[in-house]
Amino acid sequence: MGLHMGSDARRPTLRDIADRVGISEAAASFALNGKPGVSEATRQRVLQAAKELDWAPHHAARALTGAGTATVGLVIARSAQDVGSELFFHRLMTGMQAVLSRRKYALLLQVVDSVDEEIAVYHAWKRENRVDGVVLVDLRRNDPRPEAVVELGLPALIAGGPDPAGVVPSVSIDDAAAMTSVMRHLKETGHERVAYLSGPISLLHVHRRIESFWRASADLGIADCRSHATDFSAGAGDSATTSMLRGDPRPTALIYDNEVLAVAGVGAIRRMALRIPEDVAVVVWEDTPVCTVLQPALTALHRDPAGFGADVAERLLKVLAGEKVADFEERVPTLVARASTVGERPGDAD
Amino acid sequence: MGLHMGSDARRPTLRDIADRVGISEAAASFALNGKPGVSEATRQRVLQAAKELDWAPHHAARALTGAGTATVGLVIARSAQDVGSELFFHRLMTGMQAVLSRRKYALLLQVVDSVDEEIAVYHAWKRENRVDGVVLVDLRRNDPRPEAVVELGLPALIAGGPDPAGVVPSVSIDDAAAMTSVMRHLKETGHERVAYLSGPISLLHVHRRIESFWRASADLGIADCRSHATDFSAGAGDSATTSMLRGDPRPTALIYDNEVLAVAGVGAIRRMALRIPEDVAVVVWEDTPVCTVLQPALTALHRDPAGFGADVAERLLKVLAGEKVADFEERVPTLVARASTVGERPGDAD
DNA sequence: CCCGGCAACTTTAGCGCTTAAGTCGCGTCG
DNA sequence: CGACGCGACTTAAGCGCTAAAGTTGCCGGG
Numbered sequence: 001m002g003l004h005m006g007s008d009a010r011r012p013t014l015r016d017i018a019d020r021v022g023i024s025e026a027a028a029s030f031a032l033n034g035k036p037g038v039s040e041a042t043r044q045r046v047l048q049a050a051k052e053l054d055w056a057p058h059h060a061a062r063a064l065t066g067a068g069t070a071t072v073g074l075v076i077a078r079s080a081q082d083v084g085s086e087l088f089f090h091r092l093m094t095g096m097q098a099v100l101s102r103r104k105y106a107l108l109l110q111v112v113d114s115v116d117e118e119i120a121v122y123h124a125w126k127r128e129n130r131v132d133g134v135v136l137v138d139l140r141r142n143d144p145r146p147e148a149v150v151e152l153g154l155p156a157l158i159a160g161g162p163d164p165a166g167v168v169p170s171v172s173i174d175d176a177a178a179m180t181s182v183m184r185h186l187k188e189t190g191h192e193r194v195a196y197l198s199g200p201i202s203l204l205h206v207h208r209r210i211e212s213f214w215r216a217s218a219d220l221g222i223a224d225c226r227s228h229a230t231d232f233s234a235g236a237g238d239s240a241t242t243s244m245l246r247g248d249p250r251p252t253a254l255i256y257d258n259e260v261l262a263v264a265g266v267g268a269i270r271r272m273a274l275r276i277p278e279d280v281a282v283v284v285w286e287d288t289p290v291c292t293v294l295q296p297a298l299t300a301l302h303r304d305p306a307g308f309g310a311d312v313a314e315r316l317l318k319v320l321a322g323e324k325v326a327d328f329e330e331r332v333p334t335l336v337a338r339a340s341t342v343g344e345r346p347g348d349a350d
Numbered sequence: 351m352g353l354h355m356g357s358d359a360r361r362p363t364l365r366d367i368a369d370r371v372g373i374s375e376a377a378a379s380f381a382l383n384g385k386p387g388v389s390e391a392t393r394q395r396v397l398q399a400a401k402e403l404d405w406a407p408h409h410a411a412r413a414l415t416g417a418g419t420a421t422v423g424l425v426i427a428r429s430a431q432d433v434g435s436e437l438f439f440h441r442l443m444t445g446m447q448a449v450l451s452r453r454k455y456a457l458l459l460q461v462v463d464s465v466d467e468e469i470a471v472y473h474a475w476k477r478e479n480r481v482d483g484v485v486l487v488d489l490r491r492n493d494p495r496p497e498a499v500v501e502l503g504l505p506a507l508i509a510g511g512p513d514p515a516g517v518v519p520s521v522s523i524d525d526a527a528a529m530t531s532v533m534r535h536l537k538e539t540g541h542e543r544v545a546y547l548s549g550p551i552s553l554l555h556v557h558r559r560i561e562s563f564w565r566a567s568a569d570l571g572i573a574d575c576r577s578h579a580t581d582f583s584a585g586a587g588d589s590a591t592t593s594m595l596r597g598d599p600r601p602t603a604l605i606y607d608n609e610v611l612a613v614a615g616v617g618a619i620r621r622m623a624l625r626i627p628e629d630v631a632v633v634v635w636e637d638t639p640v641c642t643v644l645q646p647a648l649t650a651l652h653r654d655p656a657g658f659g660a661d662v663a664e665r666l667l668k669v670l671a672g673e674k675v676a677d678f679e680e681r682v683p684t685l686v687a688r689a690s691t692v693g694e695r696p697g698d699a700d
Numbered sequence: 701c702c703c704g705g706c707a708a709c710t711t712t713a714g715c716g717c718t719t720a721a722g723t724c725g726c727g728t729c730g
Numbered sequence: 731c732g733a734c735g736c737g738a739c740t741t742a743a744g745c746g747c748t749a750a751a752g753t754t755g756c757c758g759g760g
Contacts (some may be wrong), residue, residue: 056477061716063410083639090440097461107459111447127406263643289433293613411746
């Protein structure tokens with residue numbers, strides 16, 4: 001029924017096209033790749049034949065002759081995949097995909113348990129020639145990955161750099177500026193005591209945020225600041241919030257490094273019968289659907305993971321094309337002020 | 351520094367191994383693939399040489415000789431990727447990966463905007479020989495995809511079936527049983543008027559849930575039931591909740607099809623100054639971190655997306671191996687009763 | 701003692717495509 | 731008018747691996 005093309009219908013090859021047009025395979029190849037060596041007339045006939053036969057280059061065959069694999073790899077270490085950042089990851093990936101697929105590149109995904117395994121995957125990919133390049137995410141302090149991929153000769157790009165060692169180009173998010181905008185906002189809304197509940201310091205971006213937190217504290221003259229590292233879990237969010245708020249004097253504003261932490265924190269705040277934002281203001285470092293839907297809505301740092309992913313992919317493709325690419329800094333995340341810091345403002349059209 | 355293996359160091363091939371051992375390429379190939387035709391002694395020497403040279407089969411070369419591509423594809427249509435289900439998807443994927451990578455399979459990912467584009471991707475993958483098989487997600491009513499992959503001769507498996515047409519095997523979740531358990535729970539906690547805020551009926555699983563909802567309503571004798579389809583958005587969750595609760599008599603329990611809907615709904619409920627669960631009980635069809643962290647914690651249907659993904663991958667691999675696989679039903683999601691239906695029970699250790 | 705048969709290889713061919721190195725006819729320049 | 735250059739192809743080789751079809755050398759049976 002209809003044009004039946006079962007699995008047995010051998011896919012067309014260059015041979016078929018060549019035969020149909022009455023030329024050699026090589027000529028057909030030239031024509032299809034826009035190379036010189038065929039007349040325009042012939043080229044057209046080849047193109048036509050290719051279309052009629054529904055021909056497409058055999059991916060493996062191409063890869064075998066030296067063209068790349070048209071595939072980029074992404075390894076997700078399970079630790080980087082805690083519940084708080086899954087959404088971010090997912091969007092990063094889909095963002096990457098948007099540009100990759102436009103360029104006919106595929107995304108190869110792998111989930112592993114540790115950084116060591118991750119490096120093992122890079123080895124395997126390289127040995128088997130499975131990918132042309134990889135994206136490194138969630139850099140840690142003293143991360144062995146940049147060195148590893150360089151040594152392997154595996155083109156790479158860091159999502160969320162910059163690379164301290166400077167050996168792998170990166171696309172990064174300006175955590176310092178973002179933190180500054182958060183602190184400025186808190187300063188402007190009258191806070192003098194703010195606590196930052198961060199993720200694990202082993203993560204490079206967390207480390208940077210903490211540094212900026214203290215710098216901003218100094219620069220803006222916010223006298224009483226404290227920070228506390230968590231493991232990103234709800235439990236940690238709850239207990240850290242509780243102990244912070246037991247302090248005397250207690251902080252008037254809390255910054256949470258992710259959504260899970262924040263929602264747990266809000267729960268703890270409520271349990272202590274404190275009001276948001278009158279008693280404590282809350283800011284979250286990631287704008288997720290939950291932020292807008294909670295009551296009060298949470299002021300959040302809004303970034304664009306998909307756009308980030310797109311930039312990452314774009315630059316990785318440049319690396320693959322042999323271009324030297326410089327480190328790139330994303331647009332600074334914007335602070336979206338909501339009720340959790342500014343209170344209900346009826347006229348707050350949005 | 352250390353064992354340097356720059357990108358220029360040509361990767362070893364069968365030739366290298368053969369030379370080193372002093373046999374032919376073919377013999378080496380036999381040895382490495384456990385085929386008869388070489389003595390055990392030789393086989394060992396080949397294996398040894400392969401290890402020493404850090405050899406691995408060239409993926410493209412293998413694919414070219416008829417072996418598969420050791421890659422399975424997954425296309426995500428952007429519509430299926432609304433904020434409420436991103437988490438589910440992400441976990442599904444990582445679950446698939448767990449089994450795929452163990453078998454040396456890779457996951458190829460693609461994001462598209464429509465079902466048509468999705469089918470186009472399958473065509474392209476097939477033509478270019480990029481994948482051995484694909485996973486179909488988020489089946490709709492009259493979905494053209496099962497037919498399409500069959501016609502293409504592209505092995506496939508449906509995640510979240512069963513396929514109404516019965517042409518593609520599936521791994522499915524028993525929505526009917528799940529819905530029944532929800533309804534039974536509500537009946538037991540004394541509800542006689544329940545409203546179901548579902549996703550779009552065009553989705554097969556939503557359709558099934560709605561059907562089961564009504565069946566359960568009849569079976570359990572829950573007199574006053576109503577259901578309302580939404581687009582999964584927070585806005586819809588808010589407005590649908592509001593209008594439901596304006597009904598007279600108003601429902602005493604609300605079932606939400608996903609997290610975003612639920613959180614928005616809880617917001618609306620609060621705005622109407624109703625108490626949870628005293629005035630309205632709430633159940634969510636997906637257990638996410640937010641459920642446990644909200645106050646009151648939300649009773650939720652807990653499934654295991656990663657386990658689901660693993661099952662899907664496993665069965666797809668069987669299909670690829672040429673085995674006939676029957677439709678498979680996952681363990682029924684379990685209802686996790688929390689404060690939003692049963693109230694605060696201090697003795698509720700967990 | 702010769703031949704079939706078998707184990708243990710080797711040779712050859714080929715997967716689908718690219719590319720370097722021809723080949724051939726034709727217009728052109730000295 | 732002949733060598734030369736060039737456009738338009740064709741041939742051949744090869745990417746790394748697999749698999750079918752040889753090729754040995756050795757052993758046992760008739």
